[in-house]
Amino acid sequence: MDYNDNLPFWECMSNSKELFSRAKKVIPSGINSPVRYYTPYPFFVTRAQGSSLWDADGNRYLDFCNGYGALLLGHRRKEIVSSVASQLKKGTLYCAPTELEVELSELVSKNFPSMKKIRLVNTGSEATMTAIRLARGHTKKKKIIKFEGCYHGAHDYVLVKAGSGAAHNGISVSDGGLDEVSKNTLVVQYNNSEELASVMEKERDVAAVIVEPVLANMGLVLPEKNFLRNLRKLTLENDSLLIFDEVVTGFRMSLGGAQECYSIKPDITALGKALGNGFAIAAVGGKRDVMDMLSPEGKVYQASTYAGNPVSVSAAVASVKTMNKNKNKLYPSLEKACRSLASSLGDLASDMGIPHQINHASSMFQMFFTDKRVVDYTTAKAADAAKFKKLFNGLLKNGIFVAPSQFETVFLSFAHTDEDLKKAIDAYEKALKTVKR
Ligand SMILES: Cc1ncc(COP(=O)(O)O)c(C=O)c1O
Incomplete structure (x- = not known):
């Protein structure tokens, strides 16, 4: 068990916990699309703006899920x-x-x-x-x-x-x-x-x-x-x-x-x-x-x-x-930010001795915990999904929301600031320490 209901992190989400138990009574699995489900319960969103989401307990997350890629321009452009x-x-x-x-x-x-x-x-x-x-x-x-x-x-x-x-x-x-x-x-x-x-x-x-x-x-x-x-x-x-x-x-x-x-x-x-x-x-x-x-x-x-x-x-x-x-700024700046983010995260994982791969293109990337190049379904499936779950939990705890699955992509948006990206690197560093353990 990486985190459970008794740890302080999930206690910060007590309203979400309550909403999830209500939801489970009337919505199959408590969610309206399977990828939104994760244990012990997902945070419930109350609002979003720019690069951020807020949950039912008032916690703020930087959104790197971005509607599974939909929100290229960020929330409420x-x-x-x-x-x-x-x-x-x-x-x-x-x-x-x-x-x-x-x-x-x-x-x-x-x-x-x-x-x-x-x-x-x-x-x-x-x-x-x-x-x-x-x-x-x-x-x-x-x-x-x-x-x-x-x-x-x-x-x-x-x-x-x-x-x-x-x-x-x-x-x-x-x-x-x-x-x-x-x-x-x-x-x-x-x-x-x-x-x-x-x-x-x-x-x-x-x-x-x-x-x-x-x-x-x-x-x-x-x-x-x-x-x-x-x-x-x-x-x-x-x-x-x-x-x-x-x-x-x-x-x-x-x-x-x-x-x-x-x-x-x-x-x-x-x-x-x-x-x-x-x-x-x-x-x-x-x-x-x-x-x-x-x-x-x-x-x-x-x-x-x-x-x-x-x-x-x-x-x-x-x-x-x-x-x-905005095309002259939008695409080059997102690509540059993504490349630099991927490279910083790769350096962090390498410094910690964690076998990994990072694939990236334009404003999308994903980290896989494997020492083999990821080029198809078989090589992606060979990555350590349990480690990814630890990464996900660690990121969430540090205010970064990525899709809760190894088999999804991390998306940047035009609303992310340099400060947001620094926060993401910091959160990845903390989360990767839990992966290494
Ligand atoms: C590549 C691709 N095609 C199709 C779909 C289905 O789109 P929708 O969820 O809007 O039905 C998705 C959804 O994630 C997708 O990623």
Whole structure:
């Protein structure tokens, strides 16, 4: 047991403890998404601003979870709050088209030139589900290939050997998921284009290959040289579509996402998270001929009551404009801060003699307790998760909130100050001492 209810740290969270016991009576496991669960109980949030969260006991945490990557601009960014406030005066749901939706789609297409046409949806899961259905409709093929440890949402097409909470909780295929569906989802190791080539050579019925171009749901795992290029080549050669799931990387790695950083043009892209910077909105887009297959003019069905709702869309328009306006500072400064943070944390762990790896890219990083390079699901799983739990507890105790799992990523936001980063290094130093013990 690293910490238990009797230790002073958790006593500082007595209101959260009480709320958790109330929650458990009416909410399965007491939380509304599995990754929010950790022992002995999670802190309950009352408010957030900039880089900070406050809990029900008045404790303040520097937020390095950042809505699992959504909050690139930090909490309550003023341009977004004021855009939403003015939209609230005009109504929250019309279920009829608005100019705002056109404006947002134009903005997204400008930043992501591969997304010629766009449908707005509410969540990343809806975006990947629609992307896969489109690929099947377009190619008239049945199977999809995904990579072990990539997480594309909680629907049956992709919940096979997924990362994030599924990896954390050891779930390969969810109970209640249909074998008839998951057998059409073939799984290949991330960063293994040879394996992909051999699967595609044998299997002619592949509608699409779906990938997180930078894998942010097994901790952080970077694509090896030519991996993404090989995916593009193999999908073209085999008349399959390439789907980039940029729900995490879109707008976070650069204005044009990972596809801009690695100069690869996928056929379909899924966006979410940073698109709305804290509001529920996502998007699926791609080539005209593919996107034109969507109903009602096409025969691939997709629909949602809240899709394109003006509140989320006004937040996304303000987000995308703010990211564009600040691009010269936003991306270089976050990348520099992240690189320097990763390097300081690496030095701390090395000085303490703790075997570790740190993977980082743009404003994302993760520390793994292993002496082997982390390049895929197997090498990420080989890291010592018990040590990570100690790290998590130590960080929380010292006012730093990261996602409570080795199989998630640490995210910086534009709201983090130099002072915040110094506090993070200090907290990591204290937490790493508990890992060493
Ligand atoms: C890469 C990726 N794709 C899709 C999703 C699903 O998005 P949502 O949780 O909005 O449904 C996530 C969520 O974490 C994700 O990280």
